[in-house]
Amino acid sequence: MKKLSTKHYFKLIAFLIILSTVPVIITGSLSYWQSSKAIIDYSNDEKKQNIFQIKTNIEQALRYVDLSTTYFVRSTQTKQFLNENMNALAFEDFHKLRRDLNHLQTLETGIEDIVFVSFKEDWLINNNGLVNLDAKTNEQIHEGYMNTPKKTSWILEKSSDIQFPNATKNSCSHYINLVKKLPILSSDPTGIISVLIPACELTEIMAESNDSESFLILDENNQTISQSNPSYIGEDGYIPTSLFNKIDREATKGQFNYTFNGTEFKISYETSLYNNWTYLSFVKLSDLHVKSSSIGWITLLIISILLIISVIFAVIGSKVLYKPIKRLKNAINPTTAASSNRNEFELIETHIESLLSQNNQLEQRVQNQVTQLKQLFMMRLLQGKVSESELHTKIKNFHYVESWSWLTVFSLKVDAIDQNKFNKNDQDLILFAINNLMEDIIPSEQRFTPVVLNDTQTTILITDCEKDSDYTHLINQQVELIQQKVKELLHLSVSIGISLRYVNLCDSNKAFKESKEALKYRLKMGESSIIYYKNLNRRYSSIAPYPVAIKNQIFDAIKLSEKDQATEEIDKFFDYIDQNDIHHQQLEIILSRFFYELFELKELLGISVEDFDSTEMITHYQNLHSLEEMKEWVVHRIVQPLITNLDAKDESKNKRISDKMIRIIHENFNKDISLDIIAAELHYNPNYLSSIFQKETKFSFSEYLLRYRLNKAKDWLTTTDKSVKDIAEELQYNNSQNFIRSFRKMEGITPGKYRLRYKSKEA
Secondary structure, three states: OHHHHHHHHHHHHHHHHHHHHHHHHHHHHHHHHHHHHHHHHHHHHHHHHHHHHHHHHHHHHHHHHHHHHHHHHOOHHHHHHHOOOOOHHHHHHHHHHHHHHHHHOOOOOOOOEEEEEEOOOOEEEEOOEEEEOOHHHHHHHHHHHOOOOOOEEEEEEEHHHOOOOOOOOOOOOEEEEEEEEEOOOOOOOOEEEEEEEEOHHHHHHOOOOOOOOEEEEEOOOOOEEEEEOHHHOOOOOOOOHHHHOOOOOOOOEEEEEEEEOOEEEEEEEEEOOOOOOEEEEEEEHHHHHHHHHHHHHHHHHHHHHHHHHHHHHHHHHHHHHHHHHHHHHHHHOHHHHHHOOOOHHHHHHHHHHHHHHHHHHHHHHHHHHHHHHHHHHHHHHHOOOOOHHHHHHHHHHOOOOOOOOEEEEEEEEEOOOOOOOOOHHHHHHHHHHHHHHHHHHOOHHHEOOOEEEOOEEEEEEEEOOOOHHHHHHHHHHHHHHHHHHHHHHHOOOEEEEEOOOEOOHHHHHHHHHHHHHHHOOHHHHOOOOEEEHHHOOOOOOOOOOOOHHHHHHHHHHHHOOOHHHHHHHHHHHHHHHHHOOOOHHHHHHHHHHHHHHHHHHHHHHOOOOHHHOOHHHHHHHHHOOOHHHHHHHHHHHHHHHHHHHHHHHOOHHHOOHHHHHHHHHHHHOOOOOOHHHHHHHHOOOHHHHHHHHHHHHOOOHHHHHHHHHHHHHHHHHHHOOOOHHHHHHHOOOOOHHHHHHHHHHHHOOOHHHHHHHHHHHHO
């Protein structure tokens, strides 16, 4: 055991020495490298800023000259002077023009001379006065300056190359010449104005440069315009042509290293967008590294001291660190530790693995309980049973996200279950499968725990979107992904109701109710609906009336055993529901009333229908997923079996007398018909027929005939262009006034107003 301890002791010493010295060496090296780099980067940035400042100062002066000259030449007076003959008679104009030119030459601009030339009148005016141009001088100036492609050009010229006679050019060997063709807006210029600025003026603007840096200005043809501190680069200040090729003309600024005359320079450059001049800064790399060398020596000294201290602490620390290892081994099992030849770390590792295995089993059990507790918490939250004080504690305990911008509740229902793949009893399993799928689709940081409540899968989604467009895009993206994955994996279509967005989690119950209410509209919208609560019609002011007339037509067709007519009227009933913007609560009222009345009719007829045989079956429509599916259920499971059973009960000869009377009324409503006529036709006593009819229909014969004719009148008023008079005659009224009075008594308004109201609704 002693031998083993010694072995690990020296390993520990070696490890601690390496552990303590390597980081010191790496840290010191990186510190030196970073500090040197920071100094060089700072210096480079400083040079870029110097170039930018110089460029800005020079461009500001040049732009001022350009704008001042442009303002001068665009004046009406200057345009007039350009076309005048400057003779003795025009002395006053010459004096004004000369005075205006002098005003442009300020000390700030550095302008040495301004030359104003008229090719049309062959004269030239500058600081030295008026000069009449001969043909040769005129042509010489024209060829020298009028062939430039632009209206305004900056030209670098030697003083000896300036083409203007009598021009002032004594202060510098090179001049910057601003040439503008006149008039500026004319395609056929007849004159020019030239502003001569000594290139030496730019050197004064660059006077801020010091002995450890040199600045250079090049025009777009790489000609040297001005240079500060040329001796910094070399004795002759010569710039080799190969340096110009290193400048990237596509970029507006940059840096590169370049060696000439045996010295390596850091060159920074920036190109002006105003006149395509390039501004360069030259700095010797040796000057940049002077500051970093002192940092290197200080860093080396500190590293050496830290290395010595690290070695001392490694030796002392290894003794201290090994004692707990020895005690830990003996603490695991003293008897085994004393007799075992195994490495003490292997013993410790084996014991820890055993503890971890037990811990994992315990953690798995706890995790299963936590998942169930989370689902229970979410159910209580959505049902509004969680207090605000409890809310914060649960969020923290369950490690939910504690901050968000908005929260939204999704409620999902399966539209229809394929009976070939699933049974109706599998709905719960399907919802739990979708619930697990939601956990996989939506990241945990974007949602709370999904839950299943009754027949609905519900998820609270949280977002950090600030903009409405980003929020809407994220919601649409999540909803489409959910429908796509459910369709792809389970081959099912689902509809999703989406609540308004809220900030506080305590509003989840309200959002849950909104999402469930939104789902109720899938009855009209069909399968795979995505329904936003905010888009629902929740206005109760536009209430569509219960379609009594259509319902009566359906019931009459059932009583008369007319299947086709009943089916057609049922189509009208559901078309009416589909075409009107009906709030879902009103829709439930209309549907519930219709099915209760249909059930009462079935009971009144004394007919048994298997799928509609109890009051509990009246609410079966709530389990259907669309109006089309509901219509199919009504036609094929209720109405047609009802008519079939009615026919089986009452053969043609034994049909009830009232039904025969109704049929006669329906077939002869536009003829002169009375109870006596029908009694004669059916061979019954009129009083007997009246009592039978009253008992069966709850209406007297005359009242039923009147209502039927008025229903026909309402139908013609809304579907035809027949006049009120024609309708009255066809319905056997003596005159139209009697018809209008009957209609007003029944409907509360005149036929004409009824027609106008219907048309306004359609519009």
